[in-house]
Amino acid sequence: MSDAATPKPAVTHFVNKRPVSQRIVDHLKREWQIYLMLAPTVIWLLLFLYKPMYGLQIAFKDYSIFRGVAASPWIGFDHFETLFASEQFLRALKNTIYISMMSLIIGFPVPILLALMFNEVLHQTFKKTAQTIVYLPHFISSVIIAGIVITAFSPSAGIVNTILSWFDIDPIYFLTKPEWFRPIFIGTTIWQEAGFQSIVFIAAISGVSPTLYESAVVDGASRWQMMWKITVPSIIIMLIIRIGNMLEVSFEMIILLYQPATYETADVVNTFIYRQGLQSGQYDFAAAAGLFNAVIAFVLVMTANSISKRYSRTSLW
Numbered sequence: 270m271s272d273a274a275t276p277k278p279a280v281t282h283f284v285n286k287r288p289v290s291q292r293i294v295d296h297l298k299r300e301w302q303i304y305l306m307l308a309p310t311v312i313w314l315l316l317f318l319y320k321p322m323y324g325l326q327i328a329f330k331d332y333s334i335f336r337g338v339a340a341s342p343w344i345g346f347d348h349f350e351t352l353f354a355s356e357q358f359l360r361a362l363k364n365t366i367y368i369s370m371m372s373l374i375i376g377f378p379v380p381i382l383l384a385l386m387f388n389e390v391l392h393q394t395f396k397k398t399a400q401t402i403v404y405l406p407h408f409i410s411s412v413i414i415a416g417i418v419i420t421a422f423s424p425s426a427g428i429v430n431t432i433l434s435w436f437d438i439d440p441i442y443f444l445t446k447p448e449w450f451r452p453i454f455i456g457t458t459i460w461q462e463a464g465f466q467s468i469v470f471i472a473a474i475s476g477v478s479p480t481l482y483e484s485a486v487v488d489g490a491s492r493w494q495m496m497w498k499i500t501v502p503s504i505i506i507m508l509i510i511r512i513g514n515m516l517e518v519s520f521e522m523i524i525l526l527y528q529p530a531t532y533e534t535a536d537v538v539n540t541f542i543y544r545q546g547l548q549s550g551q552y553d554f555a556a557a558a559g560l561f562n563a564v565i566a567f568v569l570v571m572t573a574n575s576i577s578k579r580y581s582r583t584s585l586w
Contacts, residue, residue, distance in 0.1 A: 328560045332553035348557035361541040369515040379463040384470035403464030415525035447534040473504045513570035
């Protein structure tokens with residue numbers, strides 16, 4: 270009998286004819302414990318991240334707290350025109366970019382180096398002790414950290430000026446001199462956060478499959494080549510996130526350390542928003558500055574993600 274005459278079995282397809290709504294209800298009944306655990310996070314996101322977006326419209330309004338958001342008249346982009354014509358805002362934007370770039374160039378590699386060094390330590394007791402020591406500053410309040418910095422750089426009793434006096438150098442008023450604010454702030458931030466940030470990088474490194482290292486050893490790769498080709502690409506996502514947060518300079522620490530004498534180099538976008546919004550009561554003008562900040566952060570994330578996806582094939586999406 271030829272193949273053409275051979276009867277072929279009928280192909281049947283199972284079609285779920287239940288309504289989509291019913292299938293969703295059945296799924297929720299089956300997996301309700303998971304969604305119950307997820308609910309607090311979803312509620313937090315809705316209340317504190319999405320609900321406040323309604324207030325972004327005051328950046329385009331002549332906002333009055335007595336009229337409310339809905340009743341305040343629209344004025345278009347007037348606040349943005351005033352914003353870009355403000356010398357104080359342009360100064361704050363320049364300082365933000367400078368501090369962020371220096372923090373990225375100097376501060377971003379530090380937790381990576383710590384993570385790589387901890388990853389290479391084999392003595393577990395020494396490793397845990399060293400990790401605990403470098404993690405501790407993160408859990409100290411910013412107010413206490415600022416107090417330590419102010420005390421350390423005090424012109425009369427600070428340890429820094431005390432050491433300088435040993436070399437017959439006159440006391441320096443570090444925190445009142447604009448040229449010293451950025452190095453002090455960047456160094457303090459690195460000291461406070463580098464240890465804790467290394468945890469994330471250690472987790473990323475631990476997630477790399479051991480088979481990749483084994484294959485590299487078989488191919489004759491050196492320790493440095495394995496670190497550069499396998500370990501470093503695993504943390505590229507953190508770089509993308511860090512670039513997206515470039516304009517989010519540590520607001521609390523700057524508020525605690527800066528003063529009018531150092532506005533020239535210390536004033537950043539967030540402190541500008543704080544002064545205009547909370548101190549001066551110009552909520553609409555401050556909202557315009559905040560919206561500009563958010564849009565720039567979004568552009569930075571998209572750009573960094575696209576570049577990473579193109580050249581390293583690693584990206585957030």
